[in-house]
Amino acid sequence: MALLTILGVGPGDPDLITVAGLKALRQARTVAYPVAQPGAEGMAARIAAPWLHLEQRHLPLHFPMTTNPEPCQQAWHCAARQLVQAVAERPPVVLLCEGDVSLYASASYVVLQLQRMAIPRLTLRLIPGVTAMAAAAAAAHWPLALQTQQLLIAPAPETPTALDALLAKAEMLAFHKVGQRWAWLREALEQRDLLPQTLVAERVGWPDQRLVPAAELPAGSCSYFSLVLVRQAWPSLLPRDLGDAGTAV
Template identity: 30%
Template sequence: MQARVIAVGVGPGDPELLTLKGARLIREADVVVTPVSDPGKSSIARSIIEGLLDPQRQQLVTQVFPMRRDQSGLEEDWVRSAHEVAGFVQQGKTVAFVTIGDPFLYSTFLYLYHQLQKFHPAIEVEIVSGVSSINTAAALAGLPLGLSDERLAVLPATYEEQKLVQTLEQFDTIVLMKVHRVFGRIRTLLAELGLKEQAVYVKRVGLPGEAVFHDLDQVGEEDLNYLSMVIVKK
């Protein structure tokens, strides 16, 4: 294959939700890069594709992308990762960067992508779309995301509260991502707006511990997980 970077969305967690194209390109790659948020953590993306890897032939690389709301100081990590990936391509190698979900939707890959564009614009970057956890969670919960002229909004749950209220009032279906740290506030807000009974909490779609709560009052502290969302369907 031509040396380049291929961002492969590997879906929400179930290996069977990886696309055929994504699986083929991962197998063919010379280098496979998997992201983690902390050096001591394992990569969920790596666990999904483990059966496709060939450690005897492929170079397997783990890159650290710290996840925190205050992103000051993190750009150095992103630049370092971009230079490392670019170095592989300049050696004539094809690099597959795997990320859960889809590469262009709230993805770790986007931090790398912007730095590659900035410092290595000549390097070809191919995007292989993946199944989003939003689609899978909606199917699991039995909630269609949109029909006819219905309006859909997707946003982080940490969105400014007044703007969040406006979104909840103006849209027909609202997907709130990354709810684990503000779940209590979200539940209270939905109750105040009369929307709590029209909301579901979904966690760890396609992974061990997967669960759907149609009653938000049944969600306990032990159920709060980074890989979670609330879907409100009016």
């Protein structure tokens, strides 16, 4: 069976895998996963570790942490070729992905590359995972969007002007890839009176998960594996005290 499955795991917690995902993982003879550096431990591989078995071949795929197009494109191409070879040699193959397979996922580039390569007889299957955003909202009991509200998903902005442009677009915002940007973002949110309605969710699903009201998190940098969830408003049908209760973490 020339099957390649792109599979979302976690975030953090191995138990968040879907039943379809667990079945695919158990049947896989090759398990591929992204690594940021050759020899490094892959985060998705660590999450899936409890479900792996000894007979499976491991295939780390190097995706450099850069926005420089050339090394990125080389890495996607190389990963796609390695996967095609693995499918020929030791199928079925699973490529692990942290969270959902379609949201800011390295796997998406591999899928696009494979589609361009149009490999005959390659069956490609994508099994969605739980986004870090959904896992954070569930862990914090934080409704993400209600009624007609809009939810905007974006990387954390780089400047106050970019922040204002995003705030103008939606009531709810989920900022990804926060890391060092928290240093200025915290101050900008405070100046806009949004700190009390903002939640920082760090390393969701991992044993050291932190869900912190933004006001309690100092302005230093936070983990790259952090989300900043900003609620600008509750829907008008909600009694005030219900909204206040829902803002607490």
